[in-house]
Amino acid sequence: MLTDLLQYLVNGLIVGALIALPALGLTLIFSVLGFVNFSVAAQLTAGGYAGWLANTTLKLSLVPVLIIAFLVAGALGVVTDRIALAPIRRKPSARTPLMVAVVSIALNMALENAYRFSFGSGLNSFDMPIARDMKVGGIRIGLQQLHNLEIAIGLAVLLALFFSLTKLGKAMRAVADNVDLARLKGIEPVRLANLATFIGMGLAGVGGALLAIDTSVDPSTGSRLILLIFAGSVVGGLTSLPGAVAGALLMGVIGELGLLVLPPVYQSLTAFVAILITLLARPSGIFSGASGVRK
Amino acid sequence: MISYLVFAGTIAGFYALLSLGLVTAWGQGGLVNLGLVGFVGLGAYTSALLSGAAFPIWIDWIAAAVVSAAVGLALCFVVRNLRGDYLAIVTLGFAEILRLAETNEKWLTKGSDGISGIVAPLKSDLGESFPFFYLIMTWTLVGIVAFLLGCLLRSPFGRALRAVRDDEQIAAVAGKSVLRLKLQAFGIGAALSGLAGALYAHFTSYIAPDVFVVQLTIYIFLTVTVGGQTRLAGAVVGSIALVALLEASRFIAAAIPGLDAVQIASLREFAIAVTLILVMQLRPEGAFRMTNERSGLSASRAASESCYGKRAIVDDAT
Numbered sequence: 001m002l003t004d005l006l007q008y009l010v011n012g013l014i015v016g017a018l019i020a021l022p023a024l025g026l027t028l029i030f031s032v033l034g035f036v037n038f039s040v041a042a043q044l045t046a047g048g049y050a051g052w053l054a055n056t057t058l059k060l061s062l063v064p065v066l067i068i069a070f071l072v073a074g075a076l077g078v079v080t081d082r083i084a085l086a087p088i089r090r091k092p093s094a095r096t097p098l099m100v101a102v103v104s105i106a107l108n109m110a111l112e113n114a115y116r117f118s119f120g121s122g123l124n125s126f127d128m129p130i131a132r133d134m135k136v137g138g139i140r141i142g143l144q145q146l147h148n149l150e151i152a153i154g155l156a157v158l159l160a161l162f163f164s165l166t167k168l169g170k171a172m173r174a175v176a177d178n179v180d181l182a183r184l185k186g187i188e189p190v191r192l193a194n195l196a197t198f199i200g201m202g203l204a205g206v207g208g209a210l211l212a213i214d215t216s217v218d219p220s221t222g223s224r225l226i227l228l229i230f231a232g233s234v235v236g237g238l239t240s241l242p243g244a245v246a247g248a249l250l251m252g253v254i255g256e257l258g259l260l261v262l263p264p265v266y267q268s269l270t271a272f273v274a275i276l277i278t279l280l281a282r283p284s285g286i287f288s289g290a291s292g293v294r295k
Numbered sequence: 296m297i298s299y300l301v302f303a304g305t306i307a308g309f310y311a312l313l314s315l316g317l318v319t320a321w322g323q324g325g326l327v328n329l330g331l332v333g334f335v336g337l338g339a340y341t342s343a344l345l346s347g348a349a350f351p352i353w354i355d356w357i358a359a360a361v362v363s364a365a366v367g368l369a370l371c372f373v374v375r376n377l378r379g380d381y382l383a384i385v386t387l388g389f390a391e392i393l394r395l396a397e398t399n400e401k402w403l404t405k406g407s408d409g410i411s412g413i414v415a416p417l418k419s420d421l422g423e424s425f426p427f428f429y430l431i432m433t434w435t436l437v438g439i440v441a442f443l444l445g446c447l448l449r450s451p452f453g454r455a456l457r458a459v460r461d462d463e464q465i466a467a468v469a470g471k472s473v474l475r476l477k478l479q480a481f482g483i484g485a486a487l488s489g490l491a492g493a494l495y496a497h498f499t500s501y502i503a504p505d506v507f508v509v510q511l512t513i514y515i516f517l518t519v520t521v522g523g524q525t526r527l528a529g530a531v532v533g534s535i536a537l538v539a540l541l542e543a544s545r546f547i548a549a550a551i552p553g554l555d556a557v558q559i560a561s562l563r564e565f566a567i568a569v570t571l572i573l574v575m576q577l578r579p580e581g582a583f584r585m586t587n588e589r590s591g592l593s594a595s596r597a598a599s600e601s602c603y604g605k606r607a608i609v610d611d612a613t
Binding site for chain 2: 036097107263265268269276280283
């Protein structure tokens with residue numbers, strides 16, 4: 001029983017680590033730009049496809065594949081943001097955040113259909129050697145998944161360093177905190193918004209590539225996960241970067257533990273319930289009481 | 296050809312009902328409901344299951360509207376204090392959960408196979424002329440709903456609702472029950488969605504979870520935006536425009552040589568999504584602008600107090 005429970009915990013952390021990257025991206029974009037960008041799902045899929053193409057046609061190995069996934073998803077994120085969403089943000093009114101959210105869903109739909117048009121609706125798997133699962137004290141751990149966990153944690157640490165040590169990172173946090181004060185200090189919010197979108201969508205892309213290596217990629221890869229990604233981000237408070245990582249890991253574990261009582265098809269239900277409870281009871285995220293986790 | 300037009304026209308009627316609901320909840324009440332399609336599915340399944348249990352069709356339809364409205368009211372009550380963008384996330388997730396339930400509760404919904412053979416009213420009696428009858432019935436219903444909503448939105452209820460949309464706090468200070476108004480608007484939207492779902496189910500006689508996907512929600516947001524978010528007339532005109540666009544894109548995509556079925560379908564969806572983005576950017580006010588909806592009690596008040604900036608439409612009748 002205990003090993004079973006531990007197995008669920010490990011599985012949950014692995015799922016959570018994959019979700020953590022797009023959740024970080026979503027949180028970053030929400031904090032700096034102030035709106036919910038649903039097209040993060042499509043950018044995740046973009047990273048999956050970019051990685052898949054780089055791997056199967058160029059025969060690249062894991063690290064360059066992930067870098068390409070980051071760059072492609074980030075660039076696509078910025079370009080589509082400038083084309084589709086920025087013109088709507090420019091007319092500020094009380095309803096603007098909502099309009100942008102609706103348009104980002106349309107953008108997501110457009111991108112998803114562009115992938116379907118180009119690559120068909122089939123599943124595409126990577127051409128990578130499959131590492132044997134290892135067993136530690138009765139708990140099964142996939143080496144690939146362990147790699148994913150390491151990469152996700154590594155990226156989160158890099159990001160944390162970027163935000164706490166570099167000038168640009170600090171400026172971005174300032175914009176997230178208070179746009180007007182940041183502008184007063186001579187920070188240019190538009191350039192930072194582009195950078196935030198690039199990094200955020202790039203992270204989603206890496207998450208998509210890792211996920212695709214683990215399983216496969218198809219046009220709706222991102223859309224199937226969107227609820228779980230949002231859950232991670234919302235549970236973490238939507239504006240706290242460490243919160244997003246913690247929230248994603250927590251959602252991964254809750255989702256796996258939920259399998260004890262729920263059939264697997266209802267995994268999204270735990271995500272939905274978590275979103276609802278967090279937003280109702282504690283919109284600033286469940287970690288907001290702890291010090292150092294606020295934005 | 297005629298039967299094709301009749302079919303498309305009937306579908307446009309369903310979209311019009313959905314759009315009227317969205318205009319009421321979103322345009323007039325300011326409540327975003329990205330889970331619209333969930334309520335459509337709820338109505339469709341309620342009606343299909345009840346008619347499967349041999350209840351008369353009019354009861355099925357009323358039940359569809361009532362069930363959707365009840366679920367809508369419950370959801371709206373639970374999320375009553377959420378900000379708009381949070382509401383967007385929750386309603387989107389809610390529809391997804393409903394679709395999961397439709398797919399997986401096979402004992403009730405037959406899962407992804409869907410429910411087929413849903414009986415249509417008077418189909419055996421009318422034979423060939425059944426599609427005409429359904430077209431006329433749907434649009435009569437649209438007319439009745441639009442008329443009733445028009446009366447409702449011109450009444451003090453409508454003004455209070457718009458006050459809540461524009462500034463909740465001021466409406467509350469003025470003594471309006473913000474929560475009740477929100478619930479009513481959201482409930483009307485959900486009820487109309489459920490009714491449209493039921494009409495659809497009995498028209499095509501087949502429903503499956505795949506019918507009620509997020510694309511449909513996007514379609515209706517496009518319809519309402521094209522027509523003008525706050526206007527009932529816009530909802531009707533927009534739904535006809537949407538069906539025209541959907542059908543035109545079918546022919547255009549089919550005319551491009553060398554595309555397979557998947558590519559044609561994705562090209563059409565792509566076109567719809569891009570159209571919504573363009574309309575939101577270029578003409579967010581739609582074909583029918585927001586008008587300065589005056590009470591009629593104070594016709595002598597200065598026209599300049601319009602709260603919508605650039606240009607208010609002032610009626611010079613007095």
